[in-house]
Amino acid sequence: MDPQSRTRHIRRGNPLASRRLSEWTAAVEPGNLPLGQVRWRDRSGVLSYRYTPVMDTDAIVIGAGAAGLAAARSLAGRSLRVIVLEACDRVGGRVWSRPMARSGVPAELGAEFIHGPGKETMASLRDAGMAAIDTGGESWTCCKDGNLRREDDDFKFAAGIFDGARSLADDESVDRFLRRFEGDEAMRETTAAARAFVEGFDAADPTIASARAIADEWRSGVDSTSARPLGAYRLMFDHLRDACTASGVVMSLSTPVRRISWHRGAVEVDAKNGREESLTIRARAAIVTLPVGVLRHSGDESEVVFDPDLPAAKREALRSIEMGHAVKVVLCFRTAFWERVRDGRTATARFSAAKGDRSQCIGRSIQSVAS
Numbered sequence: 158m159d160p161q162s163r164t165r166h167i168r169r170g171n172p173l174a175s176r177r178l179s180e181w182t183a184a185v186e187p188g189n190l191p192l193g194q195v196r197w198r199d200r201s202g203v204l205s206y207r208y209t210p211v212m213d214t215d216a217i218v219i220g221a222g223a224a225g226l227a228a229a230r231s232l233a234g235r236s237l238r239v240i241v242l243e244a245c246d247r248v249g250g251r252v253w254s255r256p257m258a259r260s261g262v263p264a265e266l267g268a269e270f271i272h273g274p275g276k277e278t279m280a281s282l283r284d285a286g287m288a289a290i291d292t293g294g295e296s297w298t299c300c301k302d303g304n305l306r307r308e309d310d311d312f313k314f315a316a317g318i319f320d321g322a323r324s325l326a327d328d329e330s331v332d333r334f335l336r337r338f339e340g341d342e343a344m345r346e347t348t349a350a351a352r353a354f355v356e357g358f359d360a361a362d363p364t365i366a367s368a369r370a371i372a373d374e375w376r377s378g379v380d381s382t383s384a385r386p387l388g389a390y391r392l393m394f395d396h397l398r399d400a401c402t403a404s405g406v407v408m409s410l411s412t413p414v415r416r417i418s419w420h421r422g423a424v425e426v427d428a429k430n431g432r433e434e435s436l437t438i439r440a441r442a443a444i445v446t447l448p449v450g451v452l453r454h455s456g457d458e459s460e461v462v463f464d465p466d467l468p469a470a471k472r473e474a475l476r477s478i479e480m481g482h483a484v485k486v487v488l489c490f491r492t493a494f495w496e497r498v499r500d501g502r503t504a505t506a507r508f509s510a511a512k513g514d515r516s517q518c519i520g521r522s523i524q525s526v527a528s
């Protein structure tokens with residue numbers, strides 16, 4: 158369909174617009190019907206199901222990660238009818254707390270820490286009746302012989318090296334910036350640590366990451382402290398999801414969006430529901446919380462098509478943002494062996510894996526070592 162006829166199509170209005178939202182809501186209760194399937198009772202009281210491929214609402218939120226759920230809750234709080242379309246069969250997106258058979262604490266397969274003050278995250282935690290635990294403390298390396306060695310705060314030193322990048326006349330890659338220091342013997346270790354933090358902590362490729370952006374990020378203090386949600390991130394997301402549904406938000410999981418046709422004041426979103434049935438949802442506006450990787454992706458059936466395409470400035474911004482590839486490996490130990498180091502003085506310690514030239518140690522940082 159060409160953009161013009163699509164626009165006319167949007168303006169014509171929806172013959173089903175008078176249908177009450179409660180019917181859609183009823184259709185997508187947990188364990189109930191996928192979006193578009195409506196339970197229907199005829200005049201003689203016989204219950205049947207009808208597939209309705211076109212629906213109306215006030216606002217559509219695409220994606221049920223942190224951003225999507227927060228947006229949906231906020232819109233519903235302003236008495237708007239909201240439908241959330243989420244491709245996965247769960248909410249949370251890149252936050253995924255997975256219950257572990259042998260442990261009372263779920264494993265965080267995605268986000269785990271709250272970096273810096275994290276005002277919005279802290280507010281959401283409080284709202285869910287949760288707390289955050291600070292992960293700060295001293296770092297110690299437990300060497301093969303069982304002795305503990307105090308670790309310097311590598312991050313503070315490594316961050317300092319980027320101070321000069323903020324006054325560069327022209328921005329340059331991290332790789333190019335760090336090469337300035339590599340000839341200096343005194344700086345060699347700090348330079349290597351800075352490179353490792355960019356690759357490991359920021360999951361960024363030093364040959365294309367902006368030195369200025371890293372300098373600004375590290376300088377902002379957002380990475381200087383970190384905390385963990387007590388229990389698991391999942392509890393916060395469960396609360397957010399329940400708050401959404403309690404305020405009337407229709408949450409449609411397993412519903413990947415394929416096309417977003419839009420013009421000012423009207424949007425039409427094509428998606429597939431859990432039964433692979435095509436459906437179109439019309440609204441006054443849509444909030445798109447798709448990850449950069451999805452927005453940049455093109456060329457196969459999982460592409461999300463914008464019709465007309467996104468404005469040039471947004472495309473240009475997307476071209477300039479690169480997503481790093483990260484693989485998170487979660488190890489589950491039978492016993493917390495690090496708690497027994499030094500006759501239990503490390504009982505409250507947190508264990509982090511060894512890395513690179515520290516592989517001779519069984520634990521890179523043992524934090525909050527008991528005195």
Ligand SMILES: Cc1cc2nc3c(=O)[nH]c(=O)nc-3n(C[C@H](O)[C@H](O)[C@H](O)COP(=O)(O)OP(=O)(O)OC[C@H]3O[C@@H](n4cnc5c(N)ncnc54)[C@H](O)[C@@H]3O)c2cc1C
Pocket residue numbers: 219220221222223224225242243244245248249250251252266267268269270271272412413414415446447448451461483484485
């Ligand atoms: C391994 C890992 C560790 C991380 N650790 C941390 C950490 O410790 N601290 C921290 O602050 N951040 C961390 N992050 C980053 C953090 O998880 C993200 O910044 C945050 O979760 C992004 O939320 P979001 O709502 O913007 O996007 P997402 O959570 O990605 O939500 C987008 C949603 O859109 C859905 N979607 C995709 N395509 C479609 C489609 N076609 N139709 C409908 N829906 C679609 C996705 O399924 C997803 O649910 C980590 C990320 C990863 C991957």
